[in-house]
Amino acid sequence: MNERSKQTIRRSSERSERAIRHGTPREVLTAPHPLLSSVAEPVDPTDPVVVAAAADLLATLRHESSTTGLAASQIGLRLRLIAFDTRVHPRGRSSAGELVVANPRLARASHWDHGREGCASIPGLTADVLRATRITVHGHLPGTGEAVTIEADAFEARCIQHQLDHLDGLLFLDRVPGALSLHRRLHSCDA
Amino acid sequence: MGLSAVTVLGVDRPGVIAAVTGSLADCGANIQDSTMTLLGGHVAMMLLVSGDLDSAELLKRLRAPDLVVTASAIEARRHFCEDGGGLGYVLTVHGPDRPGIISAISAVLAADGGNITGMSTRLTGRLYVLIADVELPKEVDVAALMRRLAAVGASLDSEITFRPVEPDLL
Numbered sequence: 129m130n131e132r133s134k135q136t137i138r139r140s141s142e143r144s145e146r147a148i149r150h151g152t153p154r155e156v157l158t159a160p161h162p163l164l165s166s167v168a169e170p171v172d173p174t175d176p177v178v179v180a181a182a183a184d185l186l187a188t189l190r191h192e193s194s195t196t197g198l199a200a201s202q203i204g205l206r207l208r209l210i211a212f213d214t215r216v217h218p219r220g221r222s223s224a225g226e227l228v229v230a231n232p233r234l235a236r237a238s239h240w241d242h243g244r245e246g247c248a249s250i251p252g253l254t255a256d257v258l259r260a261t262r263i264t265v266h267g268h269l270p271g272t273g274e275a276v277t278i279e280a281d282a283f284e285a286r287c288i289q290h291q292l293d294h295l296d297g298l299l300f301l302d303r304v305p306g307a308l309s310l311h312r313r314l315h316s317c318d319a
Numbered sequence: 320m321g322l323s324a325v326t327v328l329g330v331d332r333p334g335v336i337a338a339v340t341g342s343l344a345d346c347g348a349n350i351q352d353s354t355m356t357l358l359g360g361h362v363a364m365m366l367l368v369s370g371d372l373d374s375a376e377l378l379k380r381l382r383a384p385d386l387v388v389t390a391s392a393i394e395a396r397r398h399f400c401e402d403g404g405g406l407g408y409v410l411t412v413h414g415p416d417r418p419g420i421i422s423a424i425s426a427v428l429a430a431d432g433g434n435i436t437g438m439s440t441r442l443t444g445r446l447y448v449l450i451a452d453v454e455l456p457k458e459v460d461v462a463a464l465m466r467r468l469a470a471v472g473a474s475l476d477s478e479i480t481f482r483p484v485e486p487d488l489l
Contacts, residue, residue: 158444158445158446159413159446160413160414160415160445160446160447160476160477165478250443250446251443251444252443252444253441253443253448258485299413299478301411301413301448301450302411302413302478302480303480304409304411304450305409305484306409306437306452306484307409307437307438307439307450307451307452308439309450310439310441310448310450312441
């Protein structure tokens with residue numbers, strides 16, 4: 129991501145941040161909860177209900193310190209909202225910072241690679257999953273409704289794709305490439 | 320040179336693998352294929368071994384007080400890069416734990432001549448996960464099979480994905 133894009137996201141996200149400041153952390157649902165297998169609904173990012181949901185999602189992400197991303201379905205809301213923050217992750221390269229995105233849509237994906245990932249909703253397991261390591265995602269910021277484009281790579285790209293899967297009712301388990309690719313969780317550096 | 324299938328079971332501790340493979344090396348046996356895992360604190364190992372010693376002799380050499388070992392001569396069939404006539408798929412099942420998930424799913428596959436070539440299952444909390452490598456005969460109607468799997472999955476309250484294996488030839 130170039131410097132101008134980063135600054136644009138930063139300014140937009142600061143405005144969005146003001147709008148969704150006061151959230152409440154919610155319980156993270158764990159599989160096999162049926163909501164985790166359901167497809168989330170598109171949202172109006174300026175709707176106060178959606179802004180409140182985004183605030184709760186962000187508050188939950190901040191509360192779950194070992195998690196770098198969450199989708200709204202993980203806190204019991206069938207809304208197309210994701211939140212992520214990979215700034216301090218050891219496998220991170222690009223970083224859009226701490227962000228909540230409404231109606232995110234994968235526009236471009238390339239440079240596929242396998243990597244280990246886990247999920248806050250599946251404690252105890254990880255797997256090697258094939259993901260694009262360079263992606264472009266379009267979406268809107270809750271509150272202002274401003275359009276945003278994120279270009280991500282490496283771990284941030286993996287994290288965002290993991291959250292996008294949640295919006296379609298898919299878990300990383302649905303993408304495991306083979307019987308020997310499922311592992312007991314040994315570390316916490318996962319999506 | 321004969322082939323033997325060796326299985327090793329025992330309580331897990333550091334050095335189990337070293338002890339077994341060391342004994343095999345001392346016999347001049349060559350490990351061709353092997354797999355090993357831990358299940359509930361127990362080590363489970365299976366090895367395909369070639370060498371001059373017959374299975375009875377191997378068993379004598381591998382005997383250890385804390386391990387259950389079996390060895391038997393086998394006619395191994397190996398087909399590397401041949402047209403085996405099958406199509407590779409990966410099956411994923413996840414849902415609430417209950418008895419009978421593997422038998423229900425594997426029966427659907429078997430009815431179409433599907434062969435499970437690798438499988439691992441894990442239970443974590445209430446979540447039961449099954450991942451299987453499956454080889455299907457070319458003539459199988461995959462779409463119909465997927466519908467049957469989905470129906471069985473729904474009856475088990477489980478989610479099922481069934482997709483072609485990712486090609487890893489670069």
